[in-house]
Amino acid sequence: xxxxxxxxxxxxxxxxxxxxxxxxxxxxxxxxxxxxxxxxxxxxxxxxxxxxxxxxxxxxxxxxxxxxxxxxxxxxxxxxxxxxxxxxxxxxxxxxxxxxxxxxxxxxxxxxxxxxxxxxxxxxxxxxxxxxxxxxxxxxxxxxxxxxxxxxxxxxxxxxxxxxxxxxxxxxxxxxxxxxxxxxxxxxxxxxxxxxxxxxxxxxxxxxxxxxxxxxxxxxxxxxxxxxxxxxxxxxxxxxxxxxxxxxxxxxxxxxxxxxxxxxxxxxxxxxxxxxxxxxxxxxxxxxxxxxxxxxxxxxxxxxxxxxxxxxxxxxxxxxxxxxxxxxxxxxxxxxxxxxxxxxxxxxxxxxxxxxxxxxxxxxxxxxxxxxxxxxxxxxxxxxxxxxxxxxxxxxxxxxxxxxxxxxxxxxxxxxxxxxxxxxxxxxxxxxxxxxxxxxxxxxxxxxxxxxxxxxxxxxxxxxxxxxxxxxxxxxxxxxxxxxxxxxxxxxxxxxxxxxxxxxxxxxxxxxxxxxxxxxxxxxxxxxxxxxxxxxxxxxxx
Numbered sequence: 001x002x003x004x005x006x007x008x009x010x011x012x013x014x015x016x017x018x019x020x021x022x023x024x025x026x027x028x029x030x031x032x033x034x035x036x037x038x039x040x041x042x043x044x045x046x047x048x049x050x051x052x053x054x055x056x057x058x059x060x061x062x063x064x065x066x067x068x069x070x071x072x073x074x075x076x077x078x079x080x081x082x083x084x085x086x087x088x089x090x091x092x093x094x095x096x097x098x099x100x101x102x103x104x105x106x107x108x109x110x111x112x113x114x115x116x117x118x119x120x121x122x123x124x125x126x127x128x129x130x131x132x133x134x135x136x137x138x139x140x141x142x143x144x145x146x147x148x149x150x151x152x153x154x155x156x157x158x159x160x161x162x163x164x165x166x167x168x169x170x171x172x173x174x175x176x177x178x179x180x181x182x183x184x185x186x187x188x189x190x191x192x193x194x195x196x197x198x199x200x201x202x203x204x205x206x207x208x209x210x211x212x213x214x215x216x217x218x219x220x221x222x223x224x225x226x227x228x229x230x231x232x233x234x235x236x237x238x239x240x241x242x243x244x245x246x247x248x249x250x251x252x253x254x255x256x257x258x259x260x261x262x263x264x265x266x267x268x269x270x271x272x273x274x275x276x277x278x279x280x281x282x283x284x285x286x287x288x289x290x291x292x293x294x295x296x297x298x299x300x301x302x303x304x305x306x307x308x309x310x311x312x313x314x315x316x317x318x319x320x321x322x323x324x325x326x327x328x329x330x331x332x333x334x335x336x337x338x339x340x341x342x343x344x345x346x347x348x349x350x351x352x353x354x355x356x357x358x359x360x361x362x363x364x365x366x367x368x369x370x371x372x373x374x375x376x377x378x379x380x381x382x383x384x385x386x387x388x389x390x391x392x393x394x395x396x397x398x399x400x401x402x403x404x405x406x407x408x409x410x411x412x413x414x415x416x417x418x419x420x421x422x423x424x425x426x427x428x429x430x431x432x433x434x435x436x437x438x439x440x441x442x443x444x445x446x447x448x449x450x451x452x453x454x455x456x457x458x459x460x461x462x463x464x465x466x467x468x469x470x471x472x473x474x475x476x477x478x479x480x481x482x483x484x485x486x487x488x489x490x491x492x493x494x495x496x497x498x499x500x501x502x503x504x505x506x507x508x509x510x511x512x513x514x515x516x517x518x519x520x521x522x523x524x525x526x527x528x529x530x531x532x533x534x535x536x537x538x539x540x541x542x
Contacts, residue, residue, distance in 0.1 A: 085129070100470070279471055286331055317372065363440075
């Protein structure tokens with residue numbers, strides 16, 4: 001009998017029966033998103049309801065197999081409680097935002113700050129945790145589990161696993177064409193299975209975290225970086241790291257609304273076909289600043305290698321990171337970092353601290369550095385969801401009515417889009433103010449502003465919200481990002497050639513080399529073919 005119990009047991013069951021009951025409960029009550037998305041895919045197919053019944057049996061059998069592995073004698077109760085609470089939490093977010101809980105999403109969750117957590121919490125989360133988490137857990141804890149001898153338990157588990165395997169085969173064979181499609185063409189559906197995916201992703205996340213503890217050593221990068229002696233003109237560059245802004249919602253990119261009215265008056269280049277490295281901030285931001293490219297990017301490797309900002313530092317550049325988001329995701333590990341998420345530093349705070357506050361005190365920072373080049377990074381709160389309505393002051397609420405809740409499913413898609421577009425209007429204002437600041441220093445510097453969003457966002461298309469789907473399965477809405485470049489009057493380049501690149505396919509892979517190019521830094525790690533600023537060389541788009 002398990003040592004975990006509350007008062008007099010209500011029931012007495014064997015571990016095998018408890019596994020069967022719990023697996024049935026998981027299948028029926030924690031998988032609304034799984035069955036909803038699966039039915040949307042197969043609703044028009046003949047016999048779709050029978051296939052859904054088969055899928056229910058198949059998922060039940062898979063869950064039984066999983067619990068057979070996890071539930072070991074006296075660990076059965078604590079394991080089941082952990083799985084129940086995990087599944088209840090995952091179910092809430094999958095049902096509400098149609099997201100999936102993979103390792104990247106868990107990394108994003110761990111690195112999310114209190115403000116962002118607050119946006120995701122609602123009373124319904126606590127209601128669901130009570131009825132689908134706490135109460136079932138109490139029931140498990142108050143059930144007496146009958147344990148047989150170890151050999152007997154092993155045999156019982158073998159029999160139960162065999163039963164589950166037979167059940168899987170029986171449910172699969174009559175619908176083999178459906179399952180072929182399910183596994184090959186609609187891989188995303190598998191990510192909604194609960195608690196299977198949540199536990200698998202949790203295992204991958206913990207494994208990566210343990211592996212990452214192996215060494216604190218950070219490999220050097222670009223130690224040879226330097227500014228040519230014949231470069232007598234100082235550079236002042238502002239890099240704006242945007243948050244969740246899609247390319248197709250910029251007025252500059254022929255969106256049906258003019259969401260960028262201030263930038264439209266500026267001599268900027270908005271690159272219309274740029275794709276992100278990832279679909280979540282915790283992955284995309286380190287990838288943007290890494291020498292690694294998306295195809296071979298490894299987050300743990302990136303944490304153990306210097307990045308773009310370190311190369312700038314090696315070249316003698318003054319580098320400052322100002323953050324109004326969660327943090328730099330480890331990118332600003334060796335440079336000056338300033339947190340603008342509270343009124344202690346940010347002078348522009350109302351319902352939350354505004355991005356515009358990051359401009360405060362920059363004149364002093366620039367003027368206190370009479371020599372050397374300067375790079376200032378600003379990490380925006382931008383269009384961080386789901387509480388888009390918090391991302392802009394009242395005067396930018398141009399598109400009405402807009403969603404004024406973090407429960408996006410309670411709003412129409414039009415209201416969600418209105419809130420999202422209002423937030424872009426505020427980013428347009430912010431970027432215009434950044435340019436105004438830089439214009440004041442045009443006489444003494446070569447100035448530039450380079451804006452790049454970290455990832456895109458789903459706004460209800462195909463029932464998807466927010467971001468964070470696995471890259472290969474994510475829609476373009478979560479990967480096709482906004483990217484804007486402004487160059488000051490003294491910056492020397494072929495501007496007509498630059499403008500002609502507006503519609504060329506680019507990605508975050510170009511970011512590292514383009515910034516080095518903007519700063520005119522020479523180093524062996526710089527690849528001119530990936531620099532999007534025309535310099536007389538042929539740009540490689542591969």
